Amino acid sequence: MxxxxxxxxxxxxxxxxxxxxxxxxxxxxxxxxxxxxxxxxxxxxxxxxxxxxxxxxxxxxxxxxxxxxxxxxxxxxxxxxxxxxxxxxxxxxxxxxxxxxxxxxxxxxxxxxxxxxxxxxxxxxxxxxxxxxDIIPIFDPILFSLHAAGLLLWVFDVFGTAAVFPLVYALTFLFIGCRLLIGRFMLQLVRRRYGTAGYSFLIPRGLPHEWKYVHETGQAYITGSIRGLTLKEEAIFEKGEQNDIIQAVMGSDGVRTFLRFTHRVHISCQKLQDGYKVELRDVRFRHGHDLPFGMDVMLDERLQVIGDTIGWRKKMWEPPYA
Known part of the structure; x- marks a missing residue:
């Protein structure tokens, strides 16, 4: 949180x-x-x-x-x-x-x-x-509001601690349980649409009826959003073929660190004037058609890693918030 x-x-x-x-x-x-x-x-x-x-x-x-x-x-x-x-x-x-x-x-x-x-x-x-x-967003407005309301009711002496805080925590666990059940239901919606051949998972958003999803197939990551009972497919990220350039970065310390953190990565590479750049992006943190969180690895023409950068490719105030 x-x-x-x-x-x-x-x-x-x-x-x-x-x-x-x-x-x-x-x-x-x-x-x-x-x-x-x-x-x-x-x-x-x-x-x-x-x-x-x-x-x-x-x-x-x-x-x-x-x-x-x-x-x-x-x-x-x-x-x-x-x-x-x-x-x-x-x-x-x-x-x-x-x-x-x-x-x-x-x-x-x-x-x-x-x-x-x-x-x-x-x-x-x-x-x-x-x-x-994958049940609660980094900032949950409902959870925050519940605890803020409980604290204010106590600070302004509307109710005593014995009346307010046990109720706040009972509602907190009830809310998490409801989130868990809603998440399982939403995941079933995704699996019914795409089948069980691939791997599907959710990314929670601010309200319980709004989620993002990722469905992985052998060829691509299919991403979209859910609002209520409506699924909207929004972006497809092709996996592409493994090649010598991509294989050359997999043994670097930075890439190993990144891959321990995330197991669903979209990888692409491009030729530069004096080498190559391999881009690894975490598909969990998507905004529109962009994947702003990831790692860039630079290689020379002999496929030797010469540098890397890791982090967000967005402004702090821009979504997604993680």
Missing amino acids: DTGTHLLIGATLGGLAISLTDPALISHSTAVYGLFAATIIGSNAPDFDTVIRIRGYKSYLQHHRGFSHSLPMLAGWPLVLAPLIALAFHAWAYLLPIFLWTMAGVMFHVFLDLFNAYGVQCFRPVSRRWFHA
């Missing part, structure tokens, strides 16, 4: 912590502030790995949502952060609940990231595979 949603959910998770915690503990203001800090920091801790961006986008792509979101770090982040939070808020006596709610924030962060199309390496070190359930 986006950073704003993680911050908001950290705050509402703090409200849930208060509603479920022993009232005797809540009578201590240090414990209350410590719990809120625990859930907000825990809800954002896995994304602290974004500092790797200073080493370049290739390192960012390789490490972001990797070890920081892994199985060991579900406990690793709370073990590091909880003592610091308890110390900062003079709440050492409440270290255990602060630890547990920090862990809740970390786990819910990874849980939500798992449902995006971007994916997460949440089962490291057991598996380095990227997992993505």
